[in-house]
Amino acid sequence: MNQKNNEQLTEPIAKKPPYGNPLVSHKFGADPYALVYNDRVYLYATNDEFEYDEEGNITENKYGNINTLTVISSADLVNWTDHGVIKVAGPNGAAKWAVNSWAPAIAHKVIDGKDKFFIYFANNGSNIGVVTSDSPLGPWVDPINKPIISRDLPGVQGVPWLFDPAVLVDDDGTGYLYFGGGVPEGEFEMPNTARSMQLGDDMISVVGEAKPIPAPFMFESGGINKRDGLYYYSYCSNFFTGERPEGAPAAGEIAYLISENPMGPWTYQKSFLKNPGHFFDVSGNNHHAMFKFKDTWYIAYHAQTVSAAMGVSNGYRSTHLNEVIFGENGVIEDIKADMQGVKKVKDFNPYETVSAVTMAWQAGINVKELENTDASQPNLVLTDIENGDWIGIASADFSDGASEVIVKVASDANDGSIEVRIDSLDGDIISTIDVPNTGGLDNWDHVSASVSEIEGVHDIYFVFRGVNDQTLFQLASWSFKK
Structure with missing residues (x-):
């Protein structure tokens, strides 16, 4: 019988926080x-x-x-x-x-x-x-x-x-x-x-x-x-x-x-x-x-x-x-190629509606292009999400704090959630979003949860939880409310 294991985390391939190279690790380029x-x-x-x-x-x-x-x-x-x-x-x-x-x-x-x-x-x-x-x-x-x-x-x-x-x-x-x-x-x-x-x-x-x-x-x-x-x-x-x-x-x-x-x-x-x-x-x-x-x-x-x-x-x-x-x-000086990559140009705005296929780091996810989409829906979404998979955003600026986090999801299961952690994969949990059964992976709904006190610039990790060895849901977008 499958068990939910909240300690399980999928290991990233090649690109690990806080490094910037390679730029993405869920596909080649x-x-x-x-x-x-x-x-x-x-x-x-x-x-x-x-x-x-x-x-x-x-x-x-x-x-x-x-x-x-x-x-x-x-x-x-x-x-x-x-x-x-x-x-x-x-x-x-x-x-x-x-x-x-x-x-x-x-x-x-x-x-x-x-x-x-x-x-x-x-x-x-x-x-x-x-x-x-x-x-x-x-x-x-x-x-x-x-x-x-x-x-x-x-x-x-x-x-x-x-x-x-x-x-x-x-x-x-x-x-x-x-x-x-x-x-x-x-x-x-x-x-x-x-x-x-x-x-x-x-x-x-x-x-x-x-x-x-x-x-x-x-x-x-x-x-x-x-x-x-x-x-x-x-x-x-x-x-x-x-x-x-x-x-x-x-x-x-x-x-x-x-x-x-x-x-x-x-x-x-x-x-x-x-x-x-x-x-x-x-x-x-x-x-x-x-x-x-x-x-x-x-x-x-x-x-x-x-x-x-x-x-x-x-x-x-x-x-x-x-x-x-x-x-x-x-003269172009010799380049030192490395996994560290480059410094951020600016902090990230978490208050905008952010496509879920935006990430600094990830483990376990895939990206899917939706068919027959309309202008109100994103074209690309995170898919093949299982327990312990995750994505990370670097340097989100919470200067105005946050009261709520809103995600757009599609699910055909009753057992899924998203932990929102700050600064590291084992960092403090500032919100837990329960993902309901939306009636299928083609039916999208907005779900929200309250956020504990936060301010300043933080890396944000969305850690996906549910029953082991089961596809949980799809994620289209997220945003924080000031």
Whole structure:
């Protein structure tokens, strides 16, 4: 007979309080790229998902089935909201001509007085597509129904892989796209496979011809940034095992060049982020994107920390974040990748209605996209909740105290509750919310409970309780009443 065990707590995988990396641990996210918009950071990534063999065993990630992108966002860089997936390629995607969607790059530009958003994606190594939207979260459409970068463009001859786009909208509104990779036979030291190309004013066409970027030991993961009038082109070096000249990037490292013009000429500088294996004891490819948020520079990159913690690294990657320091003369100092992550940008507001798929830490939960939703219901909810599972929010600001906590739940059982704890998983319980049977997992109801005295800034943990080995309920949102 199952028993309720209020001492049981599910162990987190890879990401443990108070650390900030990886950013989320309930799903993967590779090849991250950042958009800063309306005081939030949106991160778009390749949607790595487990592949299985005929016996049901997890196999190596071969990338060939990936045709969606995954999106998360944050206003404080420690609590992240899951926005689900973007259906990009394939019969169910916006770009039905494409087979895959890898390594997204996103840009925002005001055109004819309206915000427009553009995601450039790699259709494996064959070509690069573009989808557009009026919002950073979609819906997305393919405006040209064909690749924006293909092998018939002038200047791309000799590039093995037309992939890994990066995009820059310059101060004058002109857009530039950067792409390419691979190593022609015997050309390890100077593959000459990185390219830059001007975009049309509409951001969905190209102008002129692609220009080469002389990136030593170039392999993949091009990036572009502008700082203090200088353009920084960064990339991942190849895995050539022979001797390298002094100052050249080692295998699988992120290095960069600088220029005073978005299309060169370029001058090589140095590498600044070693391969993930140097920091996390699990190697693999290296992919990155730098961005500025609230006057601080950051680098998003991936590592196989979550999958390794599950014992199945096999090429399944998760997004991490660390700070970028520019030294004298704009030199990028060496990045120290770690599990600690970055400092919060601001405290979290617990008085707003918060989607339950917003979290700093979690254990045991999954995220589900609701079908046939209307505007009054969230699109994504927490699901597969069992006894001892939990989520955590970092640095909630209770300057105005709290009298009540309100949750939106759906349940088909009579035995479930939520403990609200502060500061740690075994911290004081400030509220216990009894979750009723709402008539099924498709029937949502608001439930509230009183809150004991609280003030100041605290981490908040929602610990889910009920009968062991039984799915308890689904959680859509929560908020505190002042």
